[in-house]
Amino acid sequence: MKKQLLVTDFLDRARTYYGDYEAIVGTDGERFTYSEFGDRVDRFSAALQERGVGKGDRVAVLDPNTHYHLEAAFGAMQCGAIHVPLNYRLTSADYEYLLSDSGANVVYADYEYAGKIEAIRDEIPADVFVTNDPVPVEGDWIGFESFLAAEPDGYDRPEMAEDEIITINYTSGTTGDPKGVCRTHRTESLHAQLVTIHHHLTDDDVYLWTLPMFHVNGWGHIYAVTGRGAKHVCTRGVDAAEVFDAIETEDVSFLCCAPTVLTILDEYADEHGPAFSGDNPVRVTAAGSAPPSATIRTVEDEFGWEFTQLYGATETGPLIATSDAARLIPEEGGLRFSLKQRQGIAPLGTELRVVDDDGEEVPRDDATIGEVVVRGNQVMEEYWEKPEETHAAFNERLEGWYHTGDLAVVNEDGMISIQDRKKDIIISGGENISSIELEDTLFDHEAVDDVAVIPAPSEKWGETPKAFVVPTSGDPENPGVTADELTAFTRERLADYKAVHEISFVDTIPKTATGKIQKYELRQREWDDEDEMVGKG
Incomplete structure (x- = not known):
């Protein structure tokens, strides 16, 4: 038989089997069982329907990782409305574009960010505005608790089909206007099942929200953690002291993050020596640019956590590949960390290829x-x-396949390793140079805290690698290392043509809310006076 795959199934299952068990630890310490959480979700659904929100309408959610985000998301989806999570680090102008583009009917915004919506209120289609704390918010906003005054049995769940759109996740817009990625009940449900399998989720897991819930629905964990009957521990962002405290006091067993978060935790641990776990062993998954192998070594050997690398995109839910491949990775030794740094292999039910310009698979060399x-x-x-x-x-090199724009190599076991974005590959004197390989090499120098490498114009070579380095000293004027020394460091470890030739010491490197380096900003600085880039980046 065929049963429709619906995102509402996840909370339904948790309420059926785990109703009396703790579901959520709020940022203020408030705690909810799955029955209590479900009751609040029902009330949110009823309140939406009272205000005319129905199937296919869009409900935008602008919130850090609080229980309100989860309640608003599931409350909207139970009505068949489309959940539109928003990055909470954007500007009012950004929100005007996103809310207008999606045609949002309702906005729920955390009190800390509601002012950015109030500033463009007259320019967007929404006519219902809800916040979790209306006291500090100017304008006519409904308090979340007042909104929940509706009777929980006052909503009618409409008939829904698995191929209907249920969420729109916006891309970061690093190469143009953000695009709304449409995901159906089916894509979300099957992705959440993949996450459950490859992240080894169990019903006694305690999940710490260090990954933004807005980012591809928290990599699908708003569904997976809920459906498994595990516990959500909410946060209002990443504070290293609070992360380690929660890990110890709440017995956290699992967290996901960008590699930059691991760096923040490592720096805090060096100075403060916190406990690295409570009663549960800890697993961590990172995604984005792969962290340096030295960071993975620290996480596994010093923190005692199990590390997994994930690779994906907003368009894919995001899971495309994972280093969850124990039989392909030795249990110890240096090779373990370099292989764990790779993006890995495709998850179940997924076809993954690395293809040349003609759409043919490259060799596993x-x-x-x-x-x-x-x-x-x-x-x-x-x-x-x-x-x-x-x-x-879906059709640039190979018809019917989603094209990621990422360039990779494949080893003999089929494990991929991202070398660069198509627009970030450096073409110097006709040779391709991976900015990621250079960044990873520079990360191994003790004077380098953070780094981004881009192509810079060169009269001789067309392009040449340039590194923007945040020194460990924190002072670009006194970085503790010279540019020549870093150039020599890369030349000792890489082929001569790959060595970095220009270095700028800086305070910070521009990044997105999810930890991705915004290289386009750095490229613009270097190429404003040039006609075009060699690599067309």
């Missing part, structure tokens, strides 16, 4: 570079109201 393409049940349906962009994303 760990040297030939191609673009990563993928197809699977977790891949998006389309971009919201952007048919041309949708067609291009």
